[in-house]
Amino acid sequence: MKKITFLLLSFVFIQFATAQKVYSTKAGQLVFDATGEAVKIVAVNNQVDSKFVETTGQIIFGVLIKSFRFENQLMEDHFNENYMESTKYPKADFKGYITNIKEVAFAKDGSYPIQVDGVLTLHGVSNKISVKGILSIQNGVPNIKGDFKIPIKQYAIKGSYIGDKIAETATVKLNCKY
Amino acid sequence: MKLHKSIHILFVLLFTKTISAQEVDLFAIKDEKVEDITTAAFKSSRVINGQSIENVGVGVLDFKILHRFGNINQGAYNLFGLDQASMRMGLDYGVNKRMMVGVGRSTFEKQFDGFVKYKIIQQQTGLREIPLSLSLASTIIYKSLKDDPAAAYLSYTSDKISFAHQLIMARKFNDYFTLQFTPTLVHYNLIANSTLPNDFKSLGISFRQRVSKRVNLTGEYFYRIDKLNGYNDPLTLGLDIETGGHVFQLHVTNATGMTERTFINETAGSWSNGDIRFGFNITRAFTLKKPKVLKNID
Numbered sequence: 001m002k003k004i005t006f007l008l009l010s011f012v013f014i015q016f017a018t019a020q021k022v023y024s025t026k027a028g029q030l031v032f033d034a035t036g037e038a039v040k041i042v043a044v045n046n047q048v049d050s051k052f053v054e055t056t057g058q059i060i061f062g063v064l065i066k067s068f069r070f071e072n073q074l075m076e077d078h079f080n081e082n083y084m085e086s087t088k089y090p091k092a093d094f095k096g097y098i099t100n101i102k103e104v105a106f107a108k109d110g111s112y113p114i115q116v117d118g119v120l121t122l123h124g125v126s127n128k129i130s131v132k133g134i135l136s137i138q139n140g141v142p143n144i145k146g147d148f149k150i151p152i153k154q155y156a157i158k159g160s161y162i163g164d165k166i167a168e169t170a171t172v173k174l175n176c177k178y
Numbered sequence: 179m180k181l182h183k184s185i186h187i188l189f190v191l192l193f194t195k196t197i198s199a200q201e202v203d204l205f206a207i208k209d210e211k212v213e214d215i216t217t218a219a220f221k222s223s224r225v226i227n228g229q230s231i232e233n234v235g236v237g238v239l240d241f242k243i244l245h246r247f248g249n250i251n252q253g254a255y256n257l258f259g260l261d262q263a264s265m266r267m268g269l270d271y272g273v274n275k276r277m278m279v280g281v282g283r284s285t286f287e288k289q290f291d292g293f294v295k296y297k298i299i300q301q302q303t304g305l306r307e308i309p310l311s312l313s314l315a316s317t318i319i320y321k322s323l324k325d326d327p328a329a330a331y332l333s334y335t336s337d338k339i340s341f342a343h344q345l346i347m348a349r350k351f352n353d354y355f356t357l358q359f360t361p362t363l364v365h366y367n368l369i370a371n372s373t374l375p376n377d378f379k380s381l382g383i384s385f386r387q388r389v390s391k392r393v394n395l396t397g398e399y400f401y402r403i404d405k406l407n408g409y410n411d412p413l414t415l416g417l418d419i420e421t422g423g424h425v426f427q428l429h430v431t432n433a434t435g436m437t438e439r440t441f442i443n444e445t446a447g448s449w450s451n452g453d454i455r456f457g458f459n460i461t462r463a464f465t466l467k468k469p470k471v472l473k474n475i476d
Contacts, residue, residue: 020201020202042472044469053204056201056202058203058204059204060204060205062209064212066215071468071472072238072463073235073236074235074420076235077217077218078420080217081353082391085353087352087353090214095204
């Protein structure tokens with residue numbers, strides 16, 4: 001009997017010691033804005049897939065290009081077909097680390113500035129990016145917010161309207177509740 | 179007993195090792211399969227004259243002007259047909275993801291028409307593999323042109339109504355090419371003479387071939403299975419030119435009318451005689467209802 005208890009206890013202990021808590025969401029929000037000179041070019045994606053590991057700070061984001069919603073259907077079609085070529089490159093993703101994850105106390109409510117470094121892959125092109133954001137904890141639920149800029153041409157996205165009707169640098173706002 | 183304990187400890191140690199070796203690596207996670215609906219098989223909700231597999235966007239009101247000039251073979255006196263015009267003005271609206279409705283008024287026979295188009299099956303990849311899209315379109319056409327008061331038979335209102343039912347089957351093979359088949363049934367409530375049937379079957383074949391990012395070549399042909407004498411199969415070739423806000427469709431055709439009944443079954447012109455005409459469709463889209471997801475953004 002004692003042996004069994006001991007064995008059970010050790011299992012439990014091992015679980016506690018090594019389990020890596022992974023936070024995840026499939027309903028993060030990303031707002032994309034590439035408004036150029038006149039026409040408003042804004043899209044929303046409410047199906048951002050993201051996961052991060054509490055201990056290591058490893059973090060990933062993934063979005064389907066086709067799930068961006070524009071106000072105008074034609075604009076959405078152009079975005080997919082002419083610029084993002086979503087048939088060829090259906091997904092955009094980010095893989096990186098929250099470099100200062102150790103500063104975040106997950107047990108209590110609070111708000112922490114975070115630094116995220118990693119690789120953004122978009123339109124088949126990967127670039128290293130470094131983004132500042134805010135990780136807030138409320139009732140044990142982390143929420144990551146941040147915005148960053150995407151220089152469109154760095155991702156081999158071409159089109160004569162870029163830099164004119166379409167901004168050269170798109171702004172992306174991210175909001176993920178895990 | 180002592181030995182047992184040490185075995186336990188060894189066991190525990192071993193176990194710890196294996197577990198901690200299984201560190202979570204998010205980068206190694208494979209992508210899940212997600213639903214990927216094929217979009218933009220055609221650039222407009224009309225291939226040229228006929229319905230395409232596409233609907234206008236949800237909450238979008240599309241104002242369409244379909245314009246056809248006169249026959250080119252009339253020569254320079256009529257400026258190759260440009261002196262004459264036939265047109266259809268229409269409003270299309272995307273009710274939901276699957277359904278669109280539209281109304282129109284043509285100068286030809288002063289026709290009024292209304293239609294409903296419904297997506298039954300959508301081509302998609304990912305979670306499910308569906309190789310083609312299927313839609314149903316039903317049109318009602320009312321000829322409001324007044325009868326000659328001296329005519330032997332004065333028609334009832336119902337006599338002036340005809341219907342067209344179409345099953346639209348399309349496959350977008352890639353970003354460059356789409357092929358569509360459109361089996362069509364046109365029903366006339368009243369037909370000129372009793373030896374003729376009231377129902378006319380036909381098969382439409384349409385395509386879109388991308389030429390450049392903003393220019394697509396389109397074509398549309400209807401093979402009439404049941405024929406009205408003295409008319410020809412309609413054949414239309416066009417270019418879809420996309421500008422930022424809308425699609426401009428330019429084409430040459432032997433069809434005059436722009437409602438299903440008219441252009442499929444009552445195309446008098448023949449390509450071999452040079453009875454072809456220039457035409458264009460212009461559209462202007464107004465977003466009446468913003469997508470819900472966009473409402474909470476600034």
